[in-house]
Amino acid sequence: MSATDQPTDEDLIARIGTGDREAFAALYRRRRADVYRFALFMSGSPATADDVTQDVFVELIDHAQRFRPGRASAVPWLFGIARNHVRRQRQRSRTSVSIGEADTRRAPQFAVQDDPVAGLARREHIEALRRAVLDLPVGYREAVVLCDLHELSYADAAAALDCAIGTVRSRLHRGRALLTARLRVADAALYPAPLPRGTP
Amino acid sequence: MTCASIASDLVDLARGLSPDAERARAIERHVRDCADCAARLDRERALSADMRRLADDTLAPPLDPTQEAAVLAAFDTAQMRSFGRSPKGSRSFLKRASAAVCVSGAVAAAIAWMLVRTSTTVARDDGGPLPSGSAPPSIGLIVEPPAVGSNVPSALAPHRRGNLAAPTTPIESTRFVLWPGADDLPTFESGHLVRMQLPATVVASMGLTPTSHVDVVEADVLVDQGGFARAVRLVP
Numbered sequence: 001m002s003a004t005d006q007p008t009d010e011d012l013i014a015r016i017g018t019g020d021r022e023a024f025a026a027l028y029r030r031r032r033a034d035v036y037r038f039a040l041f042m043s044g045s046p047a048t049a050d051d052v053t054q055d056v057f058v059e060l061i062d063h064a065q066r067f068r069p070g071r072a073s074a075v076p077w078l079f080g081i082a083r084n085h086v087r088r089q090r091q092r093s094r095t096s097v098s099i100g101e102a103d104t105r106r107a108p109q110f111a112v113q114d115d116p117v118a119g120l121a122r123r124e125h126i127e128a129l130r131r132a133v134l135d136l137p138v139g140y141r142e143a144v145v146l147c148d149l150h151e152l153s154y155a156d157a158a159a160a161l162d163c164a165i166g167t168v169r170s171r172l173h174r175g176r177a178l179l180t181a182r183l184r185v186a187d188a189a190l191y192p193a194p195l196p197r198g199t200p
Numbered sequence: 201m202t203c204a205s206i207a208s209d210l211v212d213l214a215r216g217l218s219p220d221a222e223r224a225r226a227i228e229r230h231v232r233d234c235a236d237c238a239a240r241l242d243r244e245r246a247l248s249a250d251m252r253r254l255a256d257d258t259l260a261p262p263l264d265p266t267q268e269a270a271v272l273a274a275f276d277t278a279q280m281r282s283f284g285r286s287p288k289g290s291r292s293f294l295k296r297a298s299a300a301v302c303v304s305g306a307v308a309a310a311i312a313w314m315l316v317r318t319s320t321t322v323a324r325d326d327g328g329p330l331p332s333g334s335a336p337p338s339i340g341l342i343v344e345p346p347a348v349g350s351n352v353p354s355a356l357a358p359h360r361r362g363n364l365a366a367p368t369t370p371i372e373s374t375r376f377v378l379w380p381g382a383d384d385l386p387t388f389e390s391g392h393l394v395r396m397q398l399p400a401t402v403v404a405s406m407g408l409t410p411t412s413h414v415d416v417v418e419a420d421v422l423v424d425q426g427g428f429a430r431a432v433r434l435v436p
Binding site: 019021024025028029032033034036037040041046050053054057058061062122123125126129130133144147148149150151169172173176179180183 | 207208211215243244247248250251253254255257258259260261263267268270271272274275276278279
């Protein structure tokens with residue numbers, strides 16, 4: 001079967017609504033990683049990401065029939081469910097999330113590095129960025145995670161967040177400005193301060 | 201064109217989004233002449249590149265067969281529970297389930313009422329206690345557990361009136377079927393069997409069909425620890 005023969009996410013969700021177990025298994029295998037990464041970026045905790053991923057697909061079982069393909073595509077819809085579960089987890093724990101306090105039972109997975117030294121520097125830099133993302137206010141973090149890390153369009157991110165496109169855009173821009181400011185402290189060479197006006 | 205007016209465009213450009221051609225040319229001219237905006241565009245591009253690296257470097261753990269099995273088990277459980285669900289969704293299913301529970305409760309109450317009424321008649325007619333080992337069942341299905349195979353109401357049968365007074369006819373035993381609105385008894389939970397006589401119309405509504413035309417049939421009702429009926433079978 002070629003790639004073009006694969007059913008779309010929307011097709012799978014429609015079949016899940018009719019009780020198709022194979023469709024459910026296929027969607028789980030296809031989108032589990034995306035949901036997990038979204039939850040991990042939002043929570044900073046692999047354990048929470050695991051829980052949220054399970055919760056999202058369990059909720060999907062009962063709510064597949066509520067999916068309206070014309071309103072949003074499947075991935076933003078799943079992210080919208082995941083977002084609610086992350087929020088509930090946050091309300092339950094009532095703890096501030098930072099990488100230092102995050103669950104360390106299983107560290108996030110990283111791609112294989114060819115050059116250990118370069119890989120270490122790169123990893124440190126990426127870790128600084130990861131911490132900066134986790135330290136963003138939730139509203140900005142959601143926009144950054146959806147638009148920059150998951151590369152959703154403004155429209156899809158707006159569907160996931162249930163807000164206007166303009167709101168997503170402004171939150172993303174504000175979030176990126178905060179990220180740049182925080183990374184400037186961590187790595188002045190990569191993120192230099194703006195030059196004084198008129199400086200050549 | 202001012203620096204503030206193109207701030208959002210610089211972010212979009214760094215993310216690979218392009219404005220329309222005319223605006224793109226105007227932004228390009230502004231950036232060429234404005235060191236602040238040129239530096240900002242560089243920073244935004246560096247940030248976008250780092251975000252892509254962060255995304256690429258953050259992988260989900262490999263598929264865990266245990267987790268997958270748990271999710272699929274949840275799916276199976278949901279499907280079993282919604283066997284009578286309409287396309288409207290789980291809310292409709294809950295309404296149906298509630299209705300089934302109400303109906304089964306009403307049936308059980310009616311049966312209990314008839315049994316209690318019959319036992320009262322027996323006590324009045326005989327003028328003494330019931331024969332040993334033939335204590336009438338209590339209200340509903342919360343019944344003192346007789347041993348399986350005992351025939352609790354049989355001593356009362358000659359005294360029944362109306363439809364319940366019809367003599368029972370031997371029938372083939374059947375497999376257990378779920379009591380309306382009930383789930384299967386979990387494997388870790390014990391239960392007990394209560395043998396009783398039920399109107400044939402009641403068991404027929406559960407999908408059990410007596411082999412002969414009778415008004416009353418003998419049945420074993422599986423009662424869980426909470427006193428609720430879970431399943432029923434016809435017995436010879």
